[in-house]
Amino acid sequence: MLQAETVQLLCLTAASGVPLFSRGSSKQLPFSVIGSLNGVHMFGAGQGALLSSCETERGSRVVWRVFQDSLMLIAVSGSGNNAVSKLHLHRLLENTWNCMVLVLGQDELANMRNVERLKRELRSCYRLIDRLLERRGEDQGFMGDLTHCADCLLPSHPAILQQALDSFTQAANSEFGCLLIQGRVALATEKWWRLAPQEVVLLSILVNLLSGVTSCDYPVFLPQGSPTVAHRLLCFQLLPSAFVCVLCGPSPSLHHVESELVGCFWSPVVETLRGCLEQGERSPLPPSVSLRWDVQALLLINRETRRSVGACPRARSHPSSEAQPLSSPGRRWELLRHFYTFAVTRYFTSEEASTSPDSSTSATAHESLHEEFSGGFTHQPVQCYLVTDECKCYGLQTPQHQLYLLTDLSVPTFALRSVATHTLNAVTATTGF
Amino acid sequence: MAAPVPPGSIIVADWHRSPESREFFKKILHKKKRREFGLLETPVMPPHLKADTVRYKVFISGKSGVGKTALAARLAGHHIPNLHYETTGLETSVVFWPVKLRENCRVLFFHFQLWDCGENAMRRFDHMLPSCKEQVDAILFLFSFTDHGSFEDISNQMSRITDPSDRVVRFVVGTKFDLFMHTDVTESEITRFQEVWGVPVFRVGGDVSGGFGEIAPLLNALAENLWHQDCVHASSASLPHVCHPEDTSREVIV
Ligand SMILES: Nc1nc2c(ncn2[C@@H]2O[C@H](COP(=O)(O)OP(=O)(O)OP(=O)(O)O)[C@@H](O)[C@H]2O)c(=O)[nH]1
Numbered sequence: 001m002l003q004a005e006t007v008q009l010l011c012l013t014a015a016s017g018v019p020l021f022s023r024g025s026s027k028q029l030p031f032s033v034i035g036s037l038n039g040v041h042m043f044g045a046g047q048g049a050l051l052s053s054c055e056t057e058r059g060s061r062v063v064w065r066v067f068q069d070s071l072m073l074i075a076v077s078g079s080g081n082n083a084v085s086k087l088h089l090h091r092l093l094e095n096t097w098n099c100m101v102l103v104l105g106q107d108e109l110a111n112m113r114n115v116e117r118l119k120r121e122l123r124s125c126y127r128l129i130d131r132l133l134e135r136r137g138e139d140q141g142f143m144g145d146l147t148h149c150a151d152c153l154l155p156s157h158p159a160i161l162q163q164a165l166d167s168f169t170q171a172a173n174s175e176f177g178c179l180l181i182q183g184r185v186a187l188a189t190e191k192w193w194r195l196a197p198q199e200v201v202l203l204s205i206l207v208n209l210l211s212g213v214t215s216c217d218y219p220v221f222l223p224q225g226s227p228t229v230a231h232r233l234l235c236f237q238l239l240p241s242a243f244v245c246v247l248c249g250p251s252p253s254l255h256h257v258e259s260e261l262v263g264c265f266w267s268p269v270v271e272t273l274r275g276c277l278e279q280g281e282r283s284p285l286p287p288s289v290s291l292r293w294d295v296q297a298l299l300l301i302n303r304e305t306r307r308s309v310g311a312c313p314r315a316r317s318h319p320s321s322e323a324q325p326l327s328s329p330g331r332r333w334e335l336l337r338h339f340y341t342f343a344v345t346r347y348f349t350s351e352e353a354s355t356s357p358d359s360s361t362s363a364t365a366h367e368s369l370h371e372e373f374s375g376g377f378t379h380q381p382v383q384c385y386l387v388t389d390e391c392k393c394y395g396l397q398t399p400q401h402q403l404y405l406l407t408d409l410s411v412p413t414f415a416l417r418s419v420a421t422h423t424l425n426a427v428t429a430t431t432g433f
Numbered sequence: 434m435a436a437p438v439p440p441g442s443i444i445v446a447d448w449h450r451s452p453e454s455r456e457f458f459k460k461i462l463h464k465k466k467r468r469e470f471g472l473l474e475t476p477v478m479p480p481h482l483k484a485d486t487v488r489y490k491v492f493i494s495g496k497s498g499v500g501k502t503a504l505a506a507r508l509a510g511h512h513i514p515n516l517h518y519e520t521t522g523l524e525t526s527v528v529f530w531p532v533k534l535r536e537n538c539r540v541l542f543f544h545f546q547l548w549d550c551g552e553n554a555m556r557r558f559d560h561m562l563p564s565c566k567e568q569v570d571a572i573l574f575l576f577s578f579t580d581h582g583s584f585e586d587i588s589n590q591m592s593r594i595t596d597p598s599d600r601v602v603r604f605v606v607g608t609k610f611d612l613f614m615h616t617d618v619t620e621s622e623i624t625r626f627q628e629v630w631g632v633p634v635f636r637v638g639g640d641v642s643g644g645f646g647e648i649a650p651l652l653n654a655l656a657e658n659l660w661h662q663d664c665v666h667a668s669s670a671s672l673p674h675v676c677h678p679e680d681t682s683r684e685v686i687v
């Protein structure tokens with residue numbers, strides 16, 4: 001239907017199947033196909049069956065989901081060997097819905113009064129939706145859209161910046177504040193971390209869209225926390241690629257915060273901020289963490305706090321002549337995404353389910369995400385590995401963490417486990433992550 | 434509202450072309466592109482070329498799709514989006530612009546903060562317009578040469594948003610002038626508009642070659658009229674001596 005790796009996203013009214021928008025691949029699906037995709041879902045519903053996904057012989061996938069009994073989102077992926085995973089498509093629908101709520105609020109979407117009007121209003125979501133479809137952050141290692149954990153950066157000396165952030169946030173009459181460095185959450189106030197993980201991810205994506213913007217005042221509805229009442233997201237670019245954000249009510253005004261508070265709270269720590277940016281240029285992990293030279297990339301998730309930190313060394317720490325050449329960071333991030341998907345859909349399945357916001361609808365959606373892991377076993381796998389012709393992958397799960405690791409082929413398979421354990425300890429012991 | 438001053442009467446016209454301005458313009462460039470400044474940064478000159486910074490708030494007003502976000506990007510030297518994505522809130526961007534005063538040959542960095550609010554967001558959320566108007570120094574009213582309706586709307590907007598007693602510099606900017614083949618607005622209409630309203634009309638559009646030539650007329654005119662407005666105000670408030678409006682609250686603390 002579509003070219004490999006392209007995804008098309010459709011939005012229709014759930015009750016009558018009126019198309020509201022279509023984004024994604026430049027070649028649109030013919031209207032008849034859209035009609036059939038809607039029709040087959042409706043037919044299932046009529047028979048008491050919920051159609052959630054299907055796959056064609058050539059690897060093309062379709063996933064459906066109805067939100068708030070009012071709108072249906074359908075994602076269709078192209079065929080080819082590099083097929084888009086079902087997990088990715090399910091996440092895409094969820095993220096798209098959340099974007100729509102973020103911009104327009106749930107009332108606008110759930111209580112549709114006038115279809116033409118809604119169509120017009122939905123245009124304001126295109127920028128965010130297109131960003132999700134472009135998947136531009138992927139080769140820089142942004143994974144929050146997939147993991148629903150905030151992509152973080154761990155600063156070497158957080159205390160002084162944390163203090164600045166806390167007092168700045170308070171001065172802006174808010175409890176929700178966050179500092180983003182190169183698009184990653186470097187620090188946040190306690191309350192910011194209590195937002196739903198998807199919201200933290202979505203707000204980061206929104207701020208990362210602000211190229212060239214010095215400050216902004218965006219009305220945002222929080223998909224879980226406040227879907228019907230808008231808050232104001234104020235962001236300030238302190239230095240290029242360093243943004244501080246606060247979530248406020250009706251006051252204070254953007255002008256006030258910018259002219260009275262920004263300089264007062266952030267000028268004194270500007271050098272620390274610069275240091276943080278320099279660190280971020282190299283890695284989201286602080287330099288005190290030393291990784292083994294044969295580690296190619298890693299993703300570490302804190303399961304309790306729903307935060308994640310990734311690393312993808314630019315070069316070998318100990319250049320050695322036998323070592324296989326490192327592939328591009330973009331490629332390694334891609335492999336890590338694949339491995340994450342592989343692990344959470346087959347083995348670490350509880351993880352997958354626990355990240356869902358509304359359990360009623362997602363339970364059904366998620367059951368189908370899990371590939372069968374030897375039916376009949378009652379235990380939870382805690383480790384898994386995969387050997388490819390490019391690298392070896394190891395996944396490790398503890399009550400607190402999940403680690404996904406890519407290593408050189410030269411690491412003996414029997415040693416992967418100890419490399420992974422060692423790496424997990426190295427990061428958590430140094431950073432307290 | 435002061436009447437507009439003729440170009441080149443207060444500041445040195447086309448100063449960006451003169452060799453002596455190079456050191457100053459270099460400060461707003463980085464690798465041949467415009468340098469991006471965070472809120473904690475300003476251009477820093479060596480001591481013998483010290484230049485003060487004066488700050489002004491400029492609000493960009495106009496219907497959805499006329500090109501507000503594109504104009505802000507053009508003036509700030511950022512990438513201009515090809516697609517129209519509605520701005521779903523209020524965004525500001527900063528332009529530093531060095532200017533030489535004719536009177537005393539002083540060089541100043543004008544710090545324009547451009548306020549761009551998506552029209553639909555402004556309609557949906559009540560606090561946007563007051564926020565844009567709070568302590569505003571200049572307003573650019575935009576219309577598009579390809580949309581006659583947006584031109585007709587300008588007079589409404591000007592009377593709705595501003596009051597003759599406001600201390601605000603007002604300019605009209607016609608966007609998409611590069612699409613002159615499809616133009617909907619004639620020269621005579623523009624001439625008549627300028628006569629009736631006494632507000633200058635600027636034309637922008639087309640590809641950006643990266644030079645300062647295409648943005649200099651608008652930025653210089655803004656600088657000149659804002660400076661003039663402050664001088665008029667300072668003298669009418671009968672402050673001692675002539676005009677040093679930058680001595681008041683506008684000085685940047687570096
Ligand atoms: N050819 C040409 N196109 C332009 C020009 N200015 C803007 N555009 C295009 O017009 C469209 C709308 O421009 P925007 O700047 O996004 O519109 P806006 O006024 O910010 O609209 P809202 O945010 O919805 O209020 C975009 O596709 C721009 O590329 C111009 O000078 N010439």
Ligand SMILES: [Mg+2]
Binds near residue numbers: 501502503519549551
């Ligand atoms: Mg805009």
